[in-house]
Amino acid sequence: MRRRMRPRPAGRIVGVKNSSVLASALAACTLILAPSAPATGTHVGSDTCKKCHFDIWSSFRASGHPFALRSDVDRRPLPLPGGHDVEDVGWIVGGRTHKANYLDTDGYLITTAYPGQPNETPGRNEYDLVSGEWLDLHAGETKPSDCGRCHSTGYVAGAPNPNPGLVGTWELEGVQCEACHGPASGHVGFPFSNPLVDPSAKACGKCHSNGDLSQVLAADGFLRPNSQYNELLAGPHRTRFCTECHDPHARGDLSFRIECTDCHTHAAMASPKAFQGLGRRHLDHGVRCIDCHMPYVVKSSASHGPWKADLRSHLFEITLNPDAKMFKAGGTLAKGKLTAGYACLGCHVEVADKWTKKGKPKKAEAWARKHAAKIHDD
Numbered sequence: 001m002r003r004r005m006r007p008r009p010a011g012r013i014v015g016v017k018n019s020s021v022l023a024s025a026l027a028a029c030t031l032i033l034a035p036s037a038p039a040t041g042t043h044v045g046s047d048t049c050k051k052c053h054f055d056i057w058s059s060f061r062a063s064g065h066p067f068a069l070r071s072d073v074d075r076r077p078l079p080l081p082g083g084h085d086v087e088d089v090g091w092i093v094g095g096r097t098h099k100a101n102y103l104d105t106d107g108y109l110i111t112t113a114y115p116g117q118p119n120e121t122p123g124r125n126e127y128d129l130v131s132g133e134w135l136d137l138h139a140g141e142t143k144p145s146d147c148g149r150c151h152s153t154g155y156v157a158g159a160p161n162p163n164p165g166l167v168g169t170w171e172l173e174g175v176q177c178e179a180c181h182g183p184a185s186g187h188v189g190f191p192f193s194n195p196l197v198d199p200s201a202k203a204c205g206k207c208h209s210n211g212d213l214s215q216v217l218a219a220d221g222f223l224r225p226n227s228q229y230n231e232l233l234a235g236p237h238r239t240r241f242c243t244e245c246h247d248p249h250a251r252g253d254l255s256f257r258i259e260c261t262d263c264h265t266h267a268a269m270a271s272p273k274a275f276q277g278l279g280r281r282h283l284d285h286g287v288r289c290i291d292c293h294m295p296y297v298v299k300s301s302a303s304h305g306p307w308k309a310d311l312r313s314h315l316f317e318i319t320l321n322p323d324a325k326m327f328k329a330g331g332t333l334a335k336g337k338l339t340a341g342y343a344c345l346g347c348h349v350e351v352a353d354k355w356t357k358k359g360k361p362k363k364a365e366a367w368a369r370k371h372a373a374k375i376h377d378d
Contacts (some may be wrong), residue, residue: 002205003064041185045156046176048188057177058364060249064096065175069151081125081134083114090163091173093147095250098300098310100127101137101147106166109143128301130310135301150207153179175207180248204242205229216329216334220363223334231314260289279375287347293318297326297342306356309348320344320369340368 008283046066050057058079060066068249070076073089078100090105102110102125113124113134122140126185127133146167161169178184180203182196210217216234217224223231232238242248244263246255275283290312296304298311319337326339341361345352345368355364 041183041187043171043176043178043183045172045184046178046189049177049184052191056249057250059247060177063249063251063255064094065179067094067096069093069147069170070095070173075143078129079127081110081113081127082121083117084110091147093145093151095127095129098129099135100129101125103145103147103165105163107145107161107163109138109141109145109165111138111141111143133302142260151175154183199241199243201229201232201240201242204248205232208242214350216336218334220299220303220329221306222297222303223313225298225300225311227298228314232283234334235315236317237314260293274376277374278371282375291347292343292372293338295338295343297338297346305346305349305352306361307342307352308349312341313338318372319340320373322366322369339365339371341365342359344368344372 046057046060069091071090071091073080073086076092076095078092078095080086081102084102087106089102089110090107091103093101097365104110109125111122111125113121123136124134125139126135126137128135141183144165144167146157148166148168149157152170152173153176155168156170157168159169161167172178177195180196180198184195186193187195200352205213205228210224210227211230211232213230216230217227228242232240232242243257245257247251247257248255253361293316294312294314296308297313298309299309300311303309313335315336315338317337318340321366324337325338326337326342327334341364345364348368351367352361352364355361355367
């Protein structure tokens with residue numbers, strides 16, 4: 001596949017091919033703000049922040065946030081949908097940790113592989129970085145993109161865009177520092193002017209949510225992705241801030257700031273005496289709180305059997321009630337608690353397989369409930 005570097009004018013409004021278009025509209029951009037502070041100044045980009053905040057910038061750079069939306073297609077080490085060359089792709093959405101979607105040069109989602117060729121195939125347009133497979137996303141549809149809402153900095157939802165496939169405009173590609181801290185030109189000019197900081201979970205929830213916040217969406221026996229805030233509100237940590245547990249500048253798997261027992265000191269599980277027998281064996285094998293209370297039951301791209309997907313849940317609470325169900329009738333909505341089957345059987349695959357092959361999955365769940373009650377006293 002031929003790859004040619006396309007020059008990108010510095011300082012243009014990304015998401016608008018002509019930098020002179022809609023520049024004045026950016027003043028109306030709504031950002032994540034501290035409640036008492038108005039948005040002032042202009043965006044300067046994360047590379048400017050790097051000059052004084054290099055350690056934070058380095059950690060942030062390793063996360064997926066700055067790569068949430070990029071037009072430097074030539075520099076992304078990702079395959080392109082079949083039949084498409086680098087000149088056909090205007091932007092890549094994601095592609096850092098889990099999945100990559102591709103927009104054409106007009107901003108529409110690329111939804112067909114090998115277009116106009118004898119082997120034209122609707123779908124096979126979303127690349128799964130975990131499995132290395134091509135998935136179907138809005139296969140064959142003509143799909144405009146509003147990805148800038150959560151994948152860019154300085155997004156203006158209602159602004160007209162000369163690229164017909166793009167909904168709204170943005171000033172900077174990716175989720176840069178100023179997506180959360182607000183335009184920083186004032187801070188750069190006068191460093192004692194503090195950047196905006198909103199540590200609330202609601203700030204993260206502007207993007208890490210899905211649909212009605214009072215519901216947790218589900219499909220195919222798992223929770224839907226991008227619903228961390230929905231899950232948080234449905235569980236026992238609904239009053240907590242995401243930043244209490246996570247460093248928002250760090251890569252997800254390296255972002256943990258505390259151990260569960262740093263807060264749960266009042267609970268019996270904070271005491272080594274709470275773990276005896278089966279619980280002690282779990283600890284000795286390196287099982288952590290999150291392995292049971294944040295199991296992989298969110299499906300972003302792939303599942304690994306009927307009890308394990310590829311992202312962790314933020315529901316936390318496990319119920320051992322034999323009448324409890326993980327999902328509401330119809331399976332499109334989840335309840336606010338994890339059942340023992342989802343907490344245990346993602347790891348205890350041999351038990352799940354044994355009873356599933358016999359056509360008795362409820363036996364596997366009963367086994368999980370029985371043994372989950374023996375992990376710790378709480």
